Amino acid sequence: MAQIPEVYVLGGYQTDFARNWSKEKKHFVAMMREAVLGALEETHIEPSEIEVAHTGNFAGELYSKQGHLGAFFLEIDPAFSGIPTARHEAACASGSIALLAAAAEIEAHRYDLACVVGVEQMKTVGPGEGGDFLGTAAWYELEAKGIEFPFPKLFGKLGDEYDKRYGIKDEHLAEISTINYANGKLNPNAQTRTWYMNYDHAMSRDEFNGSIGGRIHISDCSQVTDGAAALLVASPEYAKKWAERVGVPLESIPRIKGWGHNTARILFEDKIAESANSEYILPHVRSTVTSAQKRAGIADTGGIDAIETHDCFTTSEYMAIDHFALTAPGESWKAIEEGVIALGGSTPINPSGGLIGAGHPVGATGVRQVLDCHKQVAGTAGDYQVEGAKNVQTLNIGGSGTTSVSFVIGT
């Protein structure tokens, strides 16, 4: 695979994921506004310089009875009047799809500077109704309709499949949860930064940590989150001028070095049937990881300094560990036991806290992951900085391993 044309990530901004915007009585456009204006301020870019905008959002129609979220970009600033916009949806991978679209347009020389904003306001409804909405990321009629909290159950089945093929222990899932919460405490934007959590709690099975889907307990789950994240991505021409303007060398600006994007059949049981003869349980996810690395000219995960992965549940991160080939298939537990994935390990996973620790505003997650990669590579991640990070990779997954997107961000 040939290396891809250069697309620079100049910077961005995320909202504090601990906020409850329904309690603040706000419309989601306020969230988009804070994220985009924050990104502009962070990068010293004027609103009038943005040429195109892409919004990632999963289910505004359900949570806020509002579609057409691309158009809401114009409500942020009068300077945006007339610019082309679009909204992108691929369940929990919506944010990454929006970034892929923006990057493709820059690669095609259509525009020099694009804004990508991911947004989801989820606390407009209670947990039961929200769980039902999330069920539309699966095949609703067949996998979610009438089922309480369908997604924990689907990702519980992912754990069951590991159990069947290789064996899996609750202790390792609890360790994944503990690490993500601990990392989240270092991230000033993490939703759970003040929450009570420790390994013993993640292993506890009483009323405070009940099962909500087979082997999935409360502490194994990512959060219901209100939040937005925005990125400014640019062509080499714009990046050169910008680098001069802000006084940094062009080579120091993180870029999208590689990307991967695959889709698997939507029903979880079809995915599992398809992978019966594969050593990977979700082989399309494996392809996404490797194609991003190949495009980046990186041989394997040994060339990746940290990972921001899609830990919608502890089982999804468990899956990510062997799908990144940090261990042989089925041996993810080794990387957990050896401290590989902890902050300070050889390949830290989710220094930000990930979806479990930092939060999971569905349409914003893919954008937030790339923003965190940018912070790692630029050395601005503060207390959750991975020292010397040069190449950091994301894995963002929509549905039960259905749409997978990965970016390698590096200098």
Add this chain to the structure above:
Amino acid sequence: MLSSTTAAASGKSSDLLSSRSIKHVVVLGANGAMGLGSGALFTTAVPRVTFLARTKEKADGGLAAAVKMVRSSTVGSRVDTGSYDDDFDRVVAEADLIFEAVTEQLDLKQQFFDRIDKVRRPDSIVATVTSGLSINQLAEGRSESFRKNFLGLHFFNPPNVIVGTELVAGKDTDPKLVDFIDAYCTRLLGRAMVRTADTAGFAGNRVGFKLLNECAILAEEHGPLLIDELVGPYTGRALTPLATVDLVGWDIHRAIVDNIYELAPDEAHETLKLPGYMADLMAKGVLGRKTGGGFFGKDDAGGQIVLDPKTQNYVAKASISRPDLSFIDEISNLHRVGRYVDGMRAFAEATGPYAAIAQKVIAGYISYSFNRVGEVTDDISGIDRIMGYGFNWAPPSVLVDTIGLKRTIQMIEKAGLAVPPALANAQEGTTFFDDPQVNVGKFFVAA
């Protein structure tokens, strides 16, 4: 000198953190809300926490409540319980940190400190969670090693949710200990620390209860419902002022404002005087939410009722008509879509008698805060931090930045107040709020 910066959170904190070790905390008054909440918080960083109360049963009750508060039974695996009679001398002698959270009475606290002084190790830390009693006064008569190792550590309730924390040194407190506790609480307990002087109400309650009491005074003429809407969420707070007083309790409110009124006469002295109608009603047993109602309550049928301070009777909320407050609706609509600057500029420019009341209270909050710099904190960022992280109110600097310097000065002048020099001498375009980790938009709640 005081320093309310986040220096302790930066690189040098690792040296500081290794300068002492806290392996065992004893909480006194562990059956009260502050004691058990703080105790639960300590279990996140400390392997052993002892809950002490008058009886072991009461301490066990505190532990059960702490488990419910943080929703984790694992608190229990790090906590042991006991009573003052049976266990005090032994566990206090073992403790690295003795955390006092008994009832807010000077003589009672002093009795406990006297007992602690007799049995504690000379190197152990003694902290009080007092929200306003003088640290120097509390330390009077104690041994030298006690005074050296004694400080105020004012968590806000509930401490597992509210991270803003005041750190108050006495005149004999070891400065190295103050630095250590600052770093420890920041790094290991996730606190947003603010160092304050040993002045009445410290920083947060001094500034916060001044506004609350001013609203209580204004309610006598205008009624609690109107005042709570005028100084409501759109002015930069989640909970309205008089509902806040009902929540914290009128007795606590009175203790705080009486203390400040007595010990810290300042330019806003009269706004810190408890209104007479509150004293009258307190004599009849009205203490706010804990007695079923204060400014707001419910009638026997469950209908919402509101106090009429003039008659000291309650009237149905539905019977109170809302005057024309369209300026609030307009600002709220701007906040709702994230146009906070437009919203707060409209606030400063709103006209009419009701807007004038709201502007006066907010102008008073800003000017009073800036006038306390040098007295309760070294700089405005200390007051900003405690109002943001402790009260969840828009910090004064956020209001100045959002409203704009010139408009803020005009608003303060229009309210008949003196413009603090820090504002009068600043250049237009100066940004006052300096904490990039705070989303300032969160303070401006739409109605």
